[in-house]
Amino acid sequence: MNCLLVGLALLLYLTTAEVGGVGAEGRDGAHAAADVSATYPPELQRRLAAALAAKGPDYRPRTEHLLPDGRPRYTNRLILEDSPYLIQHAHNPVNWYAWGPEAFERARRENKPVFLSIGYSTCHWCHVMARESFENGPIAELLNAHFVAIKVDREVRPDIDQVYMTAVQLLTGSGGWPMSSILTPQGETIVAGTYFPPDDFSALLHRVNTLWQEQPEQMRTRAAEIARVVAEALAAEAQAAELEDRIVDQAAASLLEQHDEMQGGFGDAPKFPQQPRLALLLDQALRRDDQAALTAAVFTLRSMARGGIQDQVGGGFHRYAIDNDWLVPHFEKMLYDQAQLARLYLAGWRLTGDPELARVARRTLDFVLRDLTSPAGGFYSATDAESEGEEGLFFLWTPDELRSVLPPEDAELAIALYAVTESGNFEGRNILHLPIAPEPFAAARGLTPAELRQRLDAINQRLYRHREGRPHPHRDEKILTAWNGMMIAALAEAAEALDEPRYLSAAERAAELLWTEQRPAPGRINRVYLDGRTAQPGLLEDYAFLGQAMIALYDATGEPRWLTRAREMADALWERFADRGEGGLFMGEAAEETPLMARPKDFTDGVMPSATSAALQLLAELIRRTDKLDYERHATSLLASTSGLIARAPSAFPSLLTALILMRHGDTGPLQYAARGAVRADARISAPNSPCEDGSASLVVDLSMRPGWHVNAHRPLQDELTATTLRMRGDHAHWRMVAPAYPTPEILRLGFQREPLAVHQGRVRIETTLEENPQQRANAGEDPSAWLSFELRLQACNDAICLAPETLVLQVPMPAR
Known part of the structure; x- marks a missing residue:
């Protein structure tokens, strides 16, 4: 806490101290800056010119600094990047660098602090600060003379954003974008904030430059202290805690206390x-x-x-x-x-x-x-x-x-x-x-x-x-792998739920694009696809959400290729991001050539589920769908690395808790897996009329078994074997289930069983009729249930073993009335 107070005091000192040397010119955005691109090496100038020409005649530079013929007066290194946000700043008079070793090497070589600006292309206040400050000639000259300026797209590099946003929040008590930080050449935060009006920003730059020249060691010492606090804040405590199911009830109760009952x-x-x-x-x-x-x-x-x-x-x-x-x-x-x-x-x-x-x-x-x-x-x-x-x-x-x-x-x-x-x-x-x-x-x-x-x-x-x-x-128009994975999963789920084949087609098309263009090698995924180019090694969330998308497509289609791809993503993320010492998963792969105050992990949900929870969900889904025991071992290890955090503040980790329950109790809904994916049960209710004039509906449960596997028949030939049975679960007063019609069994003789067996294998169907209670139907004040719940009891075997009996809970939506 000592260093945090020092950092806060430094922040106040930097932003409130009297600053000299900034007159009217410092507030005049129309003042032209010196064209630093003219000092670039000839080879870099050629690359920038070629990149600009490649944008084509319809390209509209986002700058007020234009030549009479409409071409941009300035072009910096950001024109070479695959990020719309960075390209928006490619024609500022600021000598921007993208995040990477080149910028930090120059900062160390010239002993200059780094100005780090983080935002994203649709950020309103990022645009405001760009117009007011980064297009401002005197401010650009100040940055170019005394700092090395780096731009980061937080949507492309959320791992960098998380590290430096943590510093902003520790120093100021809040966060947001644009994020504005001044760093040592070693990447440690000296001072940080969000949006600065141009006068305040100019004053801050002048003051930091003065202090850097006059008190460099004091500045470095304070930055090192801030870096230590940031690293501590990002580190998860590895102490495991026992997480019982009731912790989810506690989290839900806490969320209900925070719920706004007036507006939601x-x-x-x-x-x-x-x-x-x-x-x-x-x-x-x-x-x-x-x-x-x-x-x-x-x-x-x-x-x-x-x-x-x-x-x-x-x-x-x-x-x-x-x-x-x-x-x-x-x-x-x-x-x-x-x-x-x-x-x-x-x-x-x-x-x-x-x-x-x-x-x-x-x-x-x-x-x-x-x-x-x-x-x-x-x-x-x-x-x-x-x-x-x-x-x-x-x-x-x-x-x-x-x-x-x-x-x-x-x-x-x-x-x-x-x-x-x-x-x-x-x-x-x-x-x-x-x-x-x-x-x-x-x-x-x-x-x-x-x-x-x-x-x-x-x-x-x-x-x-x-x-x-x-x-x-x-x-x-950048295509991010993680966000596309989330969209693919949503479309695949909606295709079945809403009976919209075009949603499934769109999901499959997007998935094939990512697999074809974003996968440079087996077990490796890139993060960004823009203008036909793939860029930026994938982060944990890219592997996790793309893996979830492949699971959703497997569930929607039953095609094994999607499951194979999901397994590749799960195997790769554990290989690339696992912390072998402290446990858990890092957000990104280690990068020795570029300084970062800490290698972050992502546990807490924000506008998206945390990357850790996404990985845990993927592993939990694979536990139910494959026979590879590593997934359960990895999931258990990952949960142990986060359990201490969850136990102290359950409601702060809703996605981790959702993944925890998925891991322990399986999926919800009408599609379920048994025998580690060897058996698939898919249920649906259909009504012959809408509304059902005869007060009845049909329940169909389709069972699919992988080759070599079977389940016992409804009436097995041996008393010790568990029968396949279907029953209604819970209290559904509106409905009752007529005795199901089970398929005719096959009679098999297997190596481990002397006596013949009555079994089902391949694809079979269980059908039954649901009858609505006429007294409940007559009660106009009560609506029938939107969904019904059923228990399917079965025991799966192959020619070598019989697994323990399992009970699948099938939650089936009623058709629209």
Whole structure:
């Protein structure tokens, strides 16, 4: 703590001390900087010129410094990079470097501090600081003369971001982007913050330069102390703790205490969706029939769907809301949000049967396929908050605009439904939202919910076509392996749940692109794909989420190639990222040539599940689907390395807890595996009519067994063998199950059994009828269950052994009524 206080004192000293030498010129962004690119070696100048020419005639440099013919006045090394964020800064007058040994070697050789700027291409305040400071001639000259300037895309290198963001949070008590840090040539933080206005930034640079010249050893000493605290903060305590299942109940109870019962979500504004928390609550609702968890999670999903955080016209979700009501979003749209929220809305729909939740999931996925999909099939990273220099302008409406686009009757309906006013709710214009839920609004207008939805879909289509004519926000077109893995999994899951084959086709196409273009060698995955080029060695999250995507495709198709690829990712991540000494997994591979204050691990969920939890989930899924015992050993080791952290603050690790329960109790839903993947059970309920006029439905359970494996028949020939049986589980008062029809068994003689056996092998089907309780059906105040639960008891054997009997819990959604 001593060094932290010293760091804080230094920060205050640097940012508040009287600074000389900055006059009006320092605030004049129009002042032209010296063109440092003219001093580059001839070979580098040729490379930069060639890279600029390769951008083609449609390339628009993001800079105010242009020559009369429209070409950029300055071009720096960032033009060579495969990151849209770095390329945005390729024409600043700042002599930027990408993260790497070249920059740090120069800093050490010239004894200069490093200025490290971290952000991402759709970050609003990153754009602001770029315009105010990095395009500012005098500030650029100050950076070029006295610092080595490095740009990092946090989406490409979250491991670097995690290290230096930890320092920012320790020093200032908060974090965010752009992240602005000044480092020693050894990569240790001297001072750090986020956004600086240009005067403050210029003053800070002057003061650091003065102190670096006058008190270099004192600066290095303090930086070393800060680095030690950062390393301690990033290090996980290896002490293991006993984690019983009830710790998940404790975490869920803690999350419910934090839940906002008025507007949904957790805590006060700004409101982020907090997807890992919602995922844990929905998992609890399904596994434990936890109605409080279900109520809270679904209330939040419905609140977000009605708010401005959902793009009511085009579908998809903005990154977060700045208010408690989910009304005013920060208008970026991130791929990882769409992937996670689509799965959450699917889960909510499966648990409640609410068609509105399924509709939101569809609109979210359709937005991605329409607006975030590359010609090659991969998924782009994000869209910006700004267009035409204004935040949110692309998404805003006035009453007159609606009346000009829509027929009069539809315009008045849209104005009423979306609460559009002349004064607006955001800078004189309107963010479309639903202050009244669609059902009561429809009833007040004499419409059925279905009629309102039909009209609203037509209205939104017209508004979308009109909006397409506006200048669009910038789109970040890099394809990140981890985020694409998340999207592939969401699409594969939705394809089955929503009976949408096009979702599965899109998922398979993206997966093949990654496997073909991002896999330079067996067991190795790259992170970034941009403009037909692959770049940047993959991080733990890339291997883990891509592995999960392959599992999702295996579950959706049954094709073994996807499982083989998932196994390759799991084997590789353990080989590349395992900490052989302290346990756990590092975020990235070791890089000796570039200094980093610590080699971080990722345990705590943020806007995405932690990389550690993603790896644990992948291992847990493989335990159920393969016979390789290493996966269980690795998962147990990984859990032990995090158990001490989890035990102290369970609600801080929702994704790890979700993976823990998956590891111990298997998957939820209608698809389950037994005998370490040798047996697959897939259940579905179908109704002959919609609604079921005769009050009945059909349950089908398909069993698939790998060659050489079988399960005992419903009536085995030996008393000591466990029969295959299917029964309804739990209290489903609306329904009862008629005696199942089991398939006719085969009679086999195997080497380990003298007597003949009655078995099932290959593919077989169990069928039964579900009858609805007419008294419950007559009660208009009660809706039938959205899903039913069944237990399938079986024992799997091959020609050498019989495994222990297993009970699979199949949770099967009811068809829409």
